[in-house]
Amino acid sequence: MTSSPELVDNQTHGLVCAHHHLYSALARGMPAPPKTPTGFVEILEQVWWRLDRALDEDTIYWSAKLGALEALESGCTAVIDHHESPNAIDGSLSIIADACAEVGVRVSCSYGVTDRHGAEGAKQGLAENDRFLSEGGRGYVGIHAAFTCSDDTLAAAADIAKRHGVGVHIHVAEGEADAGAADRIRDLTNHKWLLVHGVHLADDHGLEGTIVHNPRSNMNNQVGYARPTRFTNPTGLGTDGIGADMFDEFRIAYVKLREHDVTETPDTAAGMLATNTTLFREVEQDRITWNYRPVDPWRLAFTPAVRPSRIERDGVVIYDAGTFVDIDADEIRAKAAEAALRLFAKLDEIA
Numbered sequence: 001m002t003s004s005p006e007l008v009d010n011q012t013h014g015l016v017c018a019h020h021h022l023y024s025a026l027a028r029g030m031p032a033p034p035k036t037p038t039g040f041v042e043i044l045e046q047v048w049w050r051l052d053r054a055l056d057e058d059t060i061y062w063s064a065k066l067g068a069l070e071a072l073e074s075g076c077t078a079v080i081d082h083h084e085s086p087n088a089i090d091g092s093l094s095i096i097a098d099a100c101a102e103v104g105v106r107v108s109c110s111y112g113v114t115d116r117h118g119a120e121g122a123k124q125g126l127a128e129n130d131r132f133l134s135e136g137g138r139g140y141v142g143i144h145a146a147f148t149c150s151d152d153t154l155a156a157a158a159d160i161a162k163r164h165g166v167g168v169h170i171h172v173a174e175g176e177a178d179a180g181a182a183d184r185i186r187d188l189t190n191h192k193w194l195l196v197h198g199v200h201l202a203d204d205h206g207l208e209g210t211i212v213h214n215p216r217s218n219m220n221n222q223v224g225y226a227r228p229t230r231f232t233n234p235t236g237l238g239t240d241g242i243g244a245d246m247f248d249e250f251r252i253a254y255v256k257l258r259e260h261d262v263t264e265t266p267d268t269a270a271g272m273l274a275t276n277t278t279l280f281r282e283v284e285q286d287r288i289t290w291n292y293r294p295v296d297p298w299r300l301a302f303t304p305a306v307r308p309s310r311i312e313r314d315g316v317v318i319y320d321a322g323t324f325v326d327i328d329a330d331e332i333r334a335k336a337a338e339a340a341l342r343l344f345a346k347l348d349e350i351a
Contacts, residue, residue: 010293014077014106014286014313015246016276019169019196019212019238022081022096023055024048025067026340027241031347040175040223049116054346055085060092062332062339064099069332071105071244072319075288075308078106078280079244080194082142082169086117089124093132093139103327104318106282110142110169113157115150122153126160133164140169140194146181158188167192167209173200175223182207194279196238199226209233210279213272214240215256216249227260229268236279237272246273247306254301266297287312 007013033046055063060083071079079100085092093109100107109132113125129141141161143149149157161168167190172181174197182205189195193209199218201207213228217240228235239249250269257264277283289310292303300306311319318325 014283016078016280017244018236018276020079021241022064022067024241025063052084059343062336064096066336068100068103068105074245076244077286080108084112109139112142112144114144114148143170145171147178169194199224211235212238214238236275266301270297
């Protein structure tokens with residue numbers, strides 16, 4: 001591994017999104033749900049659980065490729081993804097990994113195991129995580145959320161992760177429906193786990209792992225504020241599938257901190273981005289040159305539209321002056337738009 005490049009005041013290493021759902025890249029413009037959701041579980045049932053059932057291999061591929069492209073355009077060179085496609089499980093993580101590699105984004109994959117689709121669906125999800133990791137893929141073992149899993153499924157996922165020496169990537173206490181998650185997974189967790197959201201966790205929850213804060217998503221779903229500074233766990237920052245513009249998410253994290261405690265500073269939110277880097281050290285070999293200087297937390301907190309002007313990945317320029325060097329971005333967007341229409345047509349058939 002080469003040494004990290006020295007940076008000047010308008011440069012950083014690559015950014016990391018610590019929790020993404022790349023399949024949501026095609027969701028924009030999707031048909032309205034059969035009825036208007038009035039709470040968090042209804043949002044899952046009427047929107048996201050319908051969308052993931054409509055995914056097939058083609059739409060998984062193009063959503064990942066579009067999501068990766070948009071991540072790079074925001075200076076995010078690594079994504080920790082959490083995926084679900086109950087009607088196209090086998091091989092899905094490899095499709096995502098290949099699509100991201102073709103664009104040049106580093107990715108860590110996981111399949112969100114759940115018992116929502118019966119014991120066989122849970123078994124297939126566990127097998128996909130095991131297969132991908134066994135074949136050398138980079139990732140975690142995914143669990144959707146404790147409230148959608150049996151104790152046996154939670155234990156099986158933790159066992160696969162332990163066998164492969166990786167962590168578990170799981171939504172934890174995002175909404176009140178999952179408020180009891182800590183008691184069910186406490187004895188399974190270790191420092192390698194990614195504990196996403198944590199809104200309804202107790203201050204002294206006793207879980208090991210990194211908390212991943214997703215402020216914009218939490219506001220959008222009206223699940224409450226996680227108050228992430230109360231945790232002793234390392235705390236990173238994710239988007240929960242709303243793109244991968246980590247500077248934008250940093251700004252939202254900061255103003256949400258200020259809403260809760262007016263003495264907070266941008267340094268706290270910047271610390272979450274630093275935690276993200278510890279989860280994907282390879283980004284330290286990437287160099288992002290920004291269209292603004294100097295790049296520091298206090299300026300970034302109040303400066304929207306800071307974008308990359310140049311991206312080097314492992315010393316190779318892949319983006320320069322607003323243009324990708326070896327990627328046809330227009331073609332990716334056009335084909336992703338076509339895939340989105342096919343996805344929307346399937347959605348119309350799902351009750």
